[in-house]
Amino acid sequence: MTCDLSQTRLHAYFDGELDAMGAAEFERHLEGCPDCETRLAAEEKLRAALAGAQLYTRAPKSLREKLQISLPKAAIPPPVEPSRADSWRWLAIAASVLLFVVVGWQYLQNLNRTLRPQTMAAVIVDAHLRSLQPGHLEDVISTDQHTVKPWFDGKLDFAPPVRDFANDGFPLMGGRLDVIDGRTVAALVYGRRKHIVNVFVAKAQPGDSLHGSGELQGYHWVAWQQNGFSLTAVSDVAYADLEQLKQQFFAP
Amino acid sequence: MLEQQDRARFEADVLPHRDAAYNLARWTLRGRAQAEDVTQEAFLRAYRSFGAFQTGNARAWLLQIVRNCCFTWLQQNHVAEEMTEFDELTVPPKAENPESLAMATYDRERLQRALENLPAHFREIIVLRELEGCSYKEIAAITTRPIGTVMSALARARQQLRTLLTEPVPKGASRDL
Numbered sequence: 001m002t003c004d005l006s007q008t009r010l011h012a013y014f015d016g017e018l019d020a021m022g023a024a025e026f027e028r029h030l031e032g033c034p035d036c037e038t039r040l041a042a043e044e045k046l047r048a049a050l051a052g053a054q055l056y057t058r059a060p061k062s063l064r065e066k067l068q069i070s071l072p073k074a075a076i077p078p079p080v081e082p083s084r085a086d087s088w089r090w091l092a093i094a095a096s097v098l099l100f101v102v103v104g105w106q107y108l109q110n111l112n113r114t115l116r117p118q119t120m121a122a123v124i125v126d127a128h129l130r131s132l133q134p135g136h137l138e139d140v141i142s143t144d145q146h147t148v149k150p151w152f153d154g155k156l157d158f159a160p161p162v163r164d165f166a167n168d169g170f171p172l173m174g175g176r177l178d179v180i181d182g183r184t185v186a187a188l189v190y191g192r193r194k195h196i197v198n199v200f201v202a203k204a205q206p207g208d209s210l211h212g213s214g215e216l217q218g219y220h221w222v223a224w225q226q227n228g229f230s231l232t233a234v235s236d237v238a239y240a241d242l243e244q245l246k247q248q249f250f251a252p
Numbered sequence: 253m254l255e256q257q258d259r260a261r262f263e264a265d266v267l268p269h270r271d272a273a274y275n276l277a278r279w280t281l282r283g284r285a286q287a288e289d290v291t292q293e294a295f296l297r298a299y300r301s302f303g304a305f306q307t308g309n310a311r312a313w314l315l316q317i318v319r320n321c322c323f324t325w326l327q328q329n330h331v332a333e334e335m336t337e338f339d340e341l342t343v344p345p346k347a348e349n350p351e352s353l354a355m356a357t358y359d360r361e362r363l364q365r366a367l368e369n370l371p372a373h374f375r376e377i378i379v380l381r382e383l384e385g386c387s388y389k390e391i392a393a394i395t396t397r398p399i400g401t402v403m404s405a406l407a408r409a410r411q412q413l414r415t416l417l418t419e420p421v422p423k424g425a426s427r428d429l
Contacts, residue, residue, distance in 0.1 A: 006407075007404065007408075008403065008404065011403055011407045012388075012403055015381065015387075015388065017387070043410060045358070046358070046410060046413065046414060047382060049358035049363060050363060050378075050383070052358075052360075053358075053360040053363045055360075055364060055367065055383055056275055056383045056384075057274065057275050057278045057279075057287075058271045058274065059271050059273070060274075060288065063291060063292065064270065066288070067267075067270060067292060067295055070292055070295070071295065
């Protein structure tokens, strides 16, 4: 049996052409589709083989010279052939280029570890929107914090704070796992009048980029760090409501 | 003739893509000597029309010219190429199954031959995506096709490439590479 997506979205996913929401949606599909899983593995194998076979053919020296002759001279500076005396200088340049590349690469790795605040806010709002789709809101449905909290046991490498704030107008509705920027986080779901509030809870990390509050596509978010957690509340309710929830979250 | 400023811009923005240009030509034409001539021709054309190119993606702009030069060359030299369009290319007779996916062998020589034996429009899309690392948007610009067509063509190109890799090695199939 061939899955229709294996000829379409699978490739867009494989090539990194889906947005965060589309990619997450496809990943959900992937979990339940052995056909797509097999094909994705085959695509990865083919790509690795193509990369490993070094089929890329660089312009030969003769072509570089021809380009130099055929285009007006001023356009291209003649290539400098390094003389023997120059070779140490070239080695030094090569070494500094290598150093630059290595340092730059590590810098980029660090940069990539956490998304920029603007992107991060978009990812959070995407996750909130995703959760509002039918059947996606909660993995554990309970208004009882003593049911929701143990549900996370063994699913995360930390114990998220779970409390019911029904008396303050934020009844606990349930919880689920979510993936934000590559990290598995706890998502706590609260009701606020007829609205839904998602509170994403992760272990605080040095590079956590989201602080303060903001608005995106009509949704508000409030992010803060407290008690070793990074928390982001997101909803279409007013800022003041999210601020109120934030104040209560760890209140004694 | 280009102004001094444009010349410097050509030098900075377009010329560095000579490897990309040559690589596309080499795979589209399936030969090194032809690729050299056609790349040179493409650069001359690019140089002459550079005034019209103001901003944007210089690599995609250059590769579009290279591609046009390649297909013109193939036509003029009456090279027998399977030039059918994506839409007309039928799905390969052997549908892929998990067993055949696992059977494909991936040594360099086979990969090279399989890629060369792909129909021209499939070959270029694999070269642009896998060797050159172009985005769908860039491939769409270079090949003047809608992005959706790029995606489905890529899916079929990959499938056909794998099919070629599972076939037994034909005798005397080796080319001048």
